[in-house]
Amino acid sequence: MPEKQLDERSYNQFRAFLEQQCGIVLGESKQYLVKSRLAPLMAKFGLSSLSELVTRTLAPTERQLRAAVIDAMTTNETLWFRDDYPFKLLKDKLLPEFADRRTPVKIWSAASSSGQEPYSIAMSVLEYQQKNPGAFPRGVQVIGTDISSTMLEHCKYGHYDNLALARGLSAERKKQFFEAGDNGMLKVKDHVKKMVSFRPLNLLNSYSLMGRFDIVFCRNVLIYFSPEIKAQIISQIHGVLNNDGYLFLGASESLSGLNQNFSMLRCNPGIVYQKQQ
Numbered sequence: 001m002p003e004k005q006l007d008e009r010s011y012n013q014f015r016a017f018l019e020q021q022c023g024i025v026l027g028e029s030k031q032y033l034v035k036s037r038l039a040p041l042m043a044k045f046g047l048s049s050l051s052e053l054v055t056r057t058l059a060p061t062e063r064q065l066r067a068a069v070i071d072a073m074t075t076n077e078t079l080w081f082r083d084d085y086p087f088k089l090l091k092d093k094l095l096p097e098f099a100d101r102r103t104p105v106k107i108w109s110a111a112s113s114s115g116q117e118p119y120s121i122a123m124s125v126l127e128y129q130q131k132n133p134g135a136f137p138r139g140v141q142v143i144g145t146d147i148s149s150t151m152l153e154h155c156k157y158g159h160y161d162n163l164a165l166a167r168g169l170s171a172e173r174k175k176q177f178f179e180a181g182d183n184g185m186l187k188v189k190d191h192v193k194k195m196v197s198f199r200p201l202n203l204l205n206s207y208s209l210m211g212r213f214d215i216v217f218c219r220n221v222l223i224y225f226s227p228e229i230k231a232q233i234i235s236q237i238h239g240v241l242n243n244d245g246y247l248f249l250g251a252s253e254s255l256s257g258l259n260q261n262f263s264m265l266r267c268n269p270g271i272v273y274q275k276q277q
Contacts, residue, residue, distance in 0.1 A: 079168035085270035112144030115155035145201035220250035
């Protein structure tokens with residue numbers, strides 16, 4: 001039977017590897033998390049222990065295993081319209097500011113996971129356009145990025161089961177934006193999918209090829225990084241935001257001590273940050 005325990009030395013080596021590869025900082029006592037995420041990979045790769053899996057992962061030549069491990073450790077569950085207020089703010093405050101723009105409006109979901117956030121953004125835009133015909137004459141482009149290739153394929157496929165659809169999605173939105181898909185699942189309708197594109201991105205790398213954005217959602221991501229990496233990510237986001245562009249963070253995240261080049265706008269409800277020129 002495979003050995004699923006991880007000794008302290010192997011755990012510390014794995015912590016260092018994960019931080020170096022994708023910036024995620026594991027605490028000193030998160031062996032249970034590593035065990036739960038990586039145990040399924042043992043059978044897939046024919047490994048007899050979790051320690052062996054970690055040892056193999058540290059080898060630069062084990063590209064397939066490394067990719068699978070990073071996928072497993074960076075995949076997070078998410079919700080449709082998570083926390084609600086960012087999407088309300090988007091429709092009530094931000095989108096009206098860009099409605100007459102004669103160039104495409106660009107919105108970036110910086111950690112798209114299984115696709116709920118970028119698709120929720122697109123649905124919010126479509127709901128705004130229904131009430132404001134003629135808004136965004138050059139269209140709105142939503143770009144979702146993630147480090148996980150598995151998650152990106154899931155996003156592009158756009159099919160969701162009943163359990164995923166029950167997490168934050170109203171019956172009205174389900175009817176309006178989804179249709180019958182494969183194997184009893186529902187799929188995102190084509191007019192929603194056409195607004196959204198997906199591409200791989202490690203937030204530790206350069207964003208220079210991403211272009212410029214009007215709005216960035218980087219929510220529930222910074223909590224996994226060290227203060228130094230957080231500051232680096234925020235600085236790079238600042239660099240790709242257009243002047244007076246907006247940044248959404250997660251409900252438990254803030255820019256305190258990270259970057260002085262944003263002004264915090266307290267709204268009712270919620271908070272959004274605006275780029276200072």
